Amino acid sequence: MRFLKxxxxxxxxxxxxxxxxxxxxxxxxxxxxxxxxxxDPFHGFWQNAEKDPLDLKISLEQLKLSDEVQVLYxxxxxxxxxxxxxxxxxxxxxxxxxxxxxxxxxxxxxxASGRVSEILGKxxxxxxxxxxxxxxxxxxxxxxKELEREKGNLRFxxxxxxxVNAYISQLKYKSYPIEYKILNYQPEEWTPxxxxxxxxxxxxxxxxxxxDLQNTNMVQIFGKERFDFLFPDVPEGxxxxxxxxxxxxxxxxxxxxPENFSxxxxxxxVIPENIEDGIGSNNWALSPRxxxxxxxxxxNDPHLRFSIPSIWFAQQLKAPGINTFGxxxxxxxxxxxxxxxxxxxxxxxxxxxxxxxxxxxxxxxEKEEYLYDGKWLKTQKRIEKIKIKGGxxxxxxxIYTHYGPIVYDDTCEDDSxxxxxxxxxxxxxxxxxxxxxxxxxxxxxxxxxEKILIDFECPPQNLAIATRQGDIxxxxxxxxxxxWKEQGKFLMDGSDPKYEWQGYIPDEHDAKVINxxxxxxxxxxxHPFTEDYPYYYYNxxxxxxxxxxxxxxxxxxxxxxxxxxxxxQNDTYHLLAAEALPVMLDSLDTAILTNNQLKIYNDxxxxxxxxxxxxxxxxYFEAWWNKLYDFLxxxxxxxxxxxxxxxxxxxxxxxxxxLDSAFDMVNxxxxxxxxxxxxxxxxxxxxxxxxxxxxxxxxxPVWYKFKNTRLMHxxxxxxxxxxxxxxxxxxxxxxxxxxxxxxxxxxxxEMGEQIRAYGIYPGGQSGNPGSPxxxxxxxxxxxxxxxxxxxxxxxxxxxxxxxxxxxxxGSK
Amino acid sequence: MKFLIKLILISILTYAFEQxxxxxxxxxxxxxxxxxxxxxxxxxxxxxxxxxxxxWLWVAWRIDYETNSILTIKIAGIFQLExxxxxxxxxxxxxxxxxxxxxxxxxxxxxLFEKKQxxxxxx
Numbered sequence: 001m002r003f004l005k006x007x008x009x010x011x012x013x014x015x016x017x018x019x020x021x022x023x024x025x026x027x028x029x030x031x032x033x034x035x036x037x038x039x040d041p042f043h044g045f046w047q048n049a050e051k052d053p054l055d056l057k058i059s060l061e062q063l064k065l066s067d068e069v070q071v072l073y074x075x076x077x078x079x080x081x082x083x084x085x086x087x088x089x090x091x092x093x094x095x096x097x098x099x100x101x102x103x104x105x106x107x108x109x110x111x112a113s114g115r116v117s118e119i120l121g122k123x124x125x126x127x128x129x130x131x132x133x134x135x136x137x138x139x140x141x142x143x144x145k146e147l148e149r150e151k152g153n154l155r156f157x158x159x160x161x162x163x164v165n166a167y168i169s170q171l172k173y174k175s176y177p178i179e180y181k182i183l184n185y186q187p188e189e190w191t192p193x194x195x196x197x198x199x200x201x202x203x204x205x206x207x208x209x210x211x212d213l214q215n216t217n218m219v220q221i222f223g224k225e226r227f228d229f230l231f232p233d234v235p236e237g238x239x240x241x242x243x244x245x246x247x248x249x250x251x252x253x254x255x256x257x258p259e260n261f262s263x264x265x266x267x268x269x270v271i272p273e274n275i276e277d278g279i280g281s282n283n284w285a286l287s288p289r290x291x292x293x294x295x296x297x298x299x300n301d302p303h304l305r306f307s308i309p310s311i312w313f314a315q316q317l318k319a320p321g322i323n324t325f326g327x328x329x330x331x332x333x334x335x336x337x338x339x340x341x342x343x344x345x346x347x348x349x350x351x352x353x354x355x356x357x358x359x360x361x362x363x364x365x366e367k368e369e370y371l372y373d374g375k376w377l378k379t380q381k382r383i384e385k386i387k388i389k390g391g392x393x394x395x396x397x398x399i400y401t402h403y404g405p406i407v408y409d410d411t412c413e414d415d416s417x418x419x420x421x422x423x424x425x426x427x428x429x430x431x432x433x434x435x436x437x438x439x440x441x442x443x444x445x446x447x448x449x450e451k452i453l454i455d456f457e458c459p460p461q462n463l464a465i466a467t468r469q470g471d472i473x474x475x476x477x478x479x480x481x482x483x484w485k486e487q488g489k490f491l492m493d494g495s496d497p498k499y500e501w502q503g504y505i506p507d508e509h510d511a512k513v514i515n516x517x518x519x520x521x522x523x524x525x526x527h528p529f530t531e532d533y534p535y536y537y538y539n540x541x542x543x544x545x546x547x548x549x550x551x552x553x554x555x556x557x558x559x560x561x562x563x564x565x566x567x568x569q570n571d572t573y574h575l576l577a578a579e580a581l582p583v584m585l586d587s588l589d590t591a592i593l594t595n596n597q598l599k600i601y602n603d604x605x606x607x608x609x610x611x612x613x614x615x616x617x618x619x620y621f622e623a624w625w626n627k628l629y630d631f632l633x634x635x636x637x638x639x640x641x642x643x644x645x646x647x648x649x650x651x652x653x654x655x656x657x658x659l660d661s662a663f664d665m666v667n668x669x670x671x672x673x674x675x676x677x678x679x680x681x682x683x684x685x686x687x688x689x690x691x692x693x694x695x696x697x698x699x700x701p702v703w704y705k706f707k708n709t710r711l712m713h714x715x716x717x718x719x720x721x722x723x724x725x726x727x728x729x730x731x732x733x734x735x736x737x738x739x740x741x742x743x744x745x746x747x748x749x750e751m752g753e754q755i756r757a758y759g760i761y762p763g764g765q766s767g768n769p770g771s772p773x774x775x776x777x778x779x780x781x782x783x784x785x786x787x788x789x790x791x792x793x794x795x796x797x798x799x800x801x802x803x804x805x806x807x808x809x810g811s812k
Numbered sequence: 813m814k815f816l817i818k819l820i821l822i823s824i825l826t827y828a829f830e831q832x833x834x835x836x837x838x839x840x841x842x843x844x845x846x847x848x849x850x851x852x853x854x855x856x857x858x859x860x861x862x863x864x865x866x867x868w869l870w871v872a873w874r875i876d877y878e879t880n881s882i883l884t885i886k887i888a889g890i891f892q893l894e895x896x897x898x899x900x901x902x903x904x905x906x907x908x909x910x911x912x913x914x915x916x917x918x919x920x921x922x923x924l925f926e927k928k929q930x931x932x933x934x935x
Contacts (some may be wrong), residue, residue: 006920013843013913017836020906036910039903040835041871046903049875049883173834177881182890719889770883 033182043174045770047182053077053766053773054528054803058099064162065091068666069807070795076787077765077773080316082795087159089319090333092807094163097313097330098190100298101767102167103177104309105331106187107714109194112201112220113137115384119183121389122801129412129666132384133398135405136204139428140197141237147196148428156191156438160333164190165385177370177434178769179715182190198331203427205304206349206459209613211540212337212357213421214643216491220636229280232539234531239548241462242475242511242529243518250509252534258498264359264491279303279741280543281348282569282734283464284323284522284550285472287515292559296466299565300337300346303736304744307721308711308775310763312337312745316791317388317441323797324441325791327745334437339757342444343467344749345647348523349540350460350476353483355425356501358403358494362420366407367399371495377402404428406712422494424501426479433458446514453477454507462523468751473514474521476528484534505535522547544648545732565748570735572611572728580651584624587658589679597686611733613704613726613782622706622730623688627681635666647732673742703728711770711778720769721785725762729781735784746786758786768798814849815859821845822863822915830867838864838907839914846918850926852918860915865908872903 020036039046054073069083069092076081079096083089097105116124124168147153168187180186196432212656219227283303288294291631303310337346361371363381369376382405384396398522399406403424410419429510429774436455443449445467453463453475460478465471479500481488492499511528513521526547528537553568554560585605593601600620632653633644645653653660658674665672672680699705704726714722729742731737736742742762749757764776777787795804825841833840842860851859876884876896884896893899 002920006917006924008914009917009920010915011919013839016910016913017839020910021836033905036835039874039906040830040838040866041903042830043835045883045887046875049879051879262868398859642817717890769886770879772882 002190002566008235009340010174010683018354031088034184036666037173037184045178046180047174048768048770049541050766050768050771053771056099056111056803056805057175058805058807062169062603063091063095063166063809065809066808067809071096071805071807072792073803073805074790074794076776078314078316078790079792080792080795081318083319086319086321088807089165089317089322090156090159091163091164091315091331093315094160094190095167095317095807096163098164098167100668101309101313101330102164102187103179104166104371104714104767105198106190107179107330108201108329109197109329112140112197112204114384117386117388117391117394119185119389122391122589125386125388125394127749128386129384129396130393130407132386132396132668133405133407134204134423135398135407135425135428136401137197138195138405139203139381139425140200141418142428142430143200143432144193145195147432153432153435154192157195157434160195161190161192167509168372177767180750182717183715184293186273193495195332196434197330200427202329206461207351207354207427209238209351209541210353210357211643212353212489212491214641215489216264217640218642219490221640221642224263230649231540232548232649234527235544235648238530238531238542238544239551241476241521241523241547242513242533243516244530244532245517246529248534250534252509252638253482253503253506255482255484255502255536261498262493264493267277272451272479279305279349280525280736282522282524282546282550282736283346283348283462283474283562284520284554285344285346285464285466285474286554286560287472287519288470289557290349290519290560291750292421292561293400293406293750294753295750296344296421296468296470296472297565298339298344298346298464298472298749299569299749300464301569301736301743301746302337302347302349303742305741305760306709306711306744307714308720308778309585309713309767310711310744310761312761312763313765314759314761318793322442323793325757325789326747327759330767332437333416333434334441337747339747339751339755340441340443340750341447341468343449344747344751344755344757345440345463346747348462348464350462350478350523350528351525351541352478352480352528353488353538354429354460354478354480355423356488357482357491358401358422358424358499360398360399360401360403360420360422360494361407367397370401372402373495373497377805401494419493426458426481429457429479431455433457442738445469446473449473453510458525462525462528464521464523466749468755469754470606470751471515472521473512474523475512476510476523477509477752480510480535480537483538484618485536486538486618487536491540509535512583518555522550522554525632526551540643542644542696543732546734546736549573549575562748562756566758566784566786569743569746569748570729572620572733574609574611574618574730574733576615576647576651576732577607577618578609580608580625580654582645583623584628584682585653586679587675587678588682589675590677600686601682610728611703611730611735612728614702615728616700618703618728618730619701620689624682624685627684628678628686631665631677631681632662637660637719653701694763708739709742709782710740712740722775722778725778743781746781748786755791757789757791758787814851815825815855818845818849818851818856818859818915819863819866821848822891822911823858823867826867826911831872838868839910841916843918843921846915847922850922851919853916856915856919857912860918861908861914863910864911865904868907869900869904872900878899 021335070082072080097138189440282301286297316325324335326335328336363369367716380400386394403422406422408421432455439452456477463475523548525543611618636642710724727737729737745761747759760781762781764773767775822845829837845854888896888899
């Protein structure tokens with residue numbers, strides 16, 4: 001009896017412990033983290049709560065440094081690292097980045113390599129499969145092999161990895177970042193492969209998008225003439241990166257255009273995911289004669305998907321041969337965007353069609369051979385083993401052709417049995433962008449810079465620079481396939497060699513401008529040049545508005561100050577609205593409007609096109625524009641994937657083609673005219689805003705609330721995220737803050753005798769939601785403020801609010 | 813008195829074990845506390861609950877107070893709790909539950925080795 005009682009109590013206790021020590025799945029509630037572990041005040045989440053971010057718990061044991069390293073921490077948690085050699089420098093960067101951002105950097109790698117199922121289970125399987133099938137890890141492996149060919153290359157990457165691993169090896173459950181505790185898994189070893197992988201992840205984020213399959217469908221449905229009208233390669237009135245007075249002084253490589261090539265007539269129900277609308281960037285540089293102090297100024301604000309912790313981590317790195325300040329992606333050694341003691345640089349995405357789809361004819365279900373030039377060639381198989389939390393391993397066989405992986409085949413969707421689309425993409429090539437970053441951090445002038453650009457392949461970028469010597473320049477860098485007119489704009493036949501890429505544009509033919517007459521250079525993801533560039537180029541995600549606004553402003557300004565550049569980066573003037581709204585208002589049938597509707601109409605008439613956060617008119621315009629766009633392009637809502645004409649073309653239709661067939665709605669018997677469409681969309685807008693008011697009874701539809709700019713934690717957990725951030729702007733506006741993307745980093749540097757620099761990003765240096773430094777910069781960022789960048793030549797002492805940490809070899 | 817000593821002992825052991833061992837070490841602390849001194853079962857049960865619970869309450873409350881509830885509020889949000897005090901309460905309840913059952917198990921363990929007694933108040 002006593003024994004039974006003992007046994008009973010023991011089983012209950014043990015059962016409770018086991019239950020509370022593991023993740024339990026409760027139907028309807030989703031996964032519950034291991035409660036005992038998580039709630040224990042001595043080891044659980046409580047231990048992640050921080051009082052003072054500068055109260056660093058850095059352990060100097062077992063650090064394999066060769067010399068002492070001094071680190072100055074500012075109050076906002078920006079570290080300044082002073083090392084006596086390169087190894088120690090990158091080791092410490094790796095260690096400190098992991099200290100603040102370990103979970104984020106590791107999770108980015110899980111995303112890049114398609115391993116999310118290991119953490120989240122089967123829900124992530126489809127995501128993981130596509131990530132792997134498009135070959136990001138394959139590209140990273142190629143690149144790592146290429147890097148390994150030169151011995152010195154990997155040393156700094158290895159040093160960074162050693163630093164990350166030194167931190168990981170010091171971790172116990174108690175000190176795990178909170179996300180590991182909630183999702184119940186452990187950090188794993190960091191490797192140089194992951195550093196390279198992160199660059200391929202960036203390549204995917206910035207160049208992993210095309211409309212080849214949609215274009216193919218649209219030519220079939222609307223005919224080539226209408227397609228060319230709605231999707232011109234280079235529309236009129238563009239303002240390109242390379243000013244049109246620049247002459248091309250080289251002999252282009254011949255490209256053979258095949259006779260009678262055809263556009264594949266296949267409909268393609270499955271389409272690759274595309275870059276979110278709104279992702280882009282601005283950069284510009286001013287020559288000394290445009291600025292008040294006579295120094296070159298560089299400005300940069302990359303617009304990426306928002307997340308908190310931010311995608312950027314700021315630091316200064318100093319060692320013999322290098323002294324640089326800027327931001328980098330956690331997991332990437334060096335400084336990606338910033339300045340050194342000689343040059344300042346900034347990047348924007350240079351969208352270009354660097355990936356194409358080929359339809360492959362496989363011999364049979366075995367997929368061992370595919371047709372090419374009348375012969376059967378062998379395929380290669382790569383088996384992707386996807387571990388699934390709480391499930392069986394999923395083996396995904398991906399077929400590789402000489403073009404690249406067959407991303408979509410009969411294993412993907414039910415109705416795609418005959419597709420077999422192979423992807424050719426420059427991100428698969430062995431490339432050394434990481435070396436480019438390494439050298440960029442040490443570059444002294446434009447001549448040196450031009451020598452290192454060759455390593456820049458994918459994603460293509462517009463690199464703007466300003467030097468202390470007073471030079472400015474912009475370089476459109478990347479590995480660009482040689483193409484005949486319209487090659488790769490549509491799906492191509494993979495069995496016919498005439499559709500092959502015929503090589504690459506030689507690096508020395510890449511476009512650049514150094515010290516142009518107009519005294520500034522700028523880029524905002526617009527067309528790189530007018531049609532007179534000797535090579536065919538294509539892309540249909542170019543920007544048409546931010547670039548014109550910035551160039552107008554920069555042309556007009558003289559004696560430019562840093563303050564004016566801050567204003568320009570935060571400029572919320574809505575050029576699109578200024579060009580679209582007058583015709584929209586003019587064509588509206590005001591006779592049928594009620595008093596209230598008329599009031600909104602009059603407010604829009606008097607609106608100055610500013611999109612400051614507290615205004616209401618931007619909300620009405622945005623809603624109206626979206627409704628109008630939907631009504632206008634309703635013929636594109638079909639059950640095969642298509643893409644709608646861009647905003648610039650839409651404005652052109654409104655202003656110059658009032659009788660275009662686009663104004664007629666497909667699903668009505670009447671023949672609508674421009675006036676009908678505008679009136680219908682206006683009334684629908686009033687409805688949708690009043691719906692919004694019903695859903696938000698306590699709020700006015702002011703722009704920032706209506707837009708809802710938000711910084712979401714990568715797990716989408718709301719309490720770790722920030723919503724309704726009071727900031728103006730949107731896509732196509734210089735201050736490009738949309739709902740889920742925007743200015744992820746703003747930098748202004750004046751390259752004078754004394755370098756003056758200002759920066760800000762939406763987030764904080766700490767990745768820990770339990771740290772006061774998790775969101776340090778968000779409020780200032782939203783209101784257009786900056787922090788002054790401290791660029792100290794030596795570890796200054798006795799400053800207030802500065803904390804000094806000395807790293808040394810643990811054995812000392 | 814015995815109850816109080818038992819409670820304090822469990823508290824001290826809980827605090828000590830938690831410095832070096834994972835969270836489930838509170839069970840060992842309460843189990844040991846349940847073994848020493850002969851008391852009633854309910855007595856051990858309550859000493860276990862309070863012994864662990866009070867230590868967890870103190871540590872959790874102090875962290876919450878010192879850090880201005882910076883993380884407590886967010887975690888409460890994740891569990892869809894209305895306020896952070898509920899999260900503290902659940903934490904304490906959980907520790908108390910383990911403590912109570914462990915101490916009771918300790919008491920039952922002790923009973924295995926005791927001479928059979930006349931059925932009465934003290935069994």
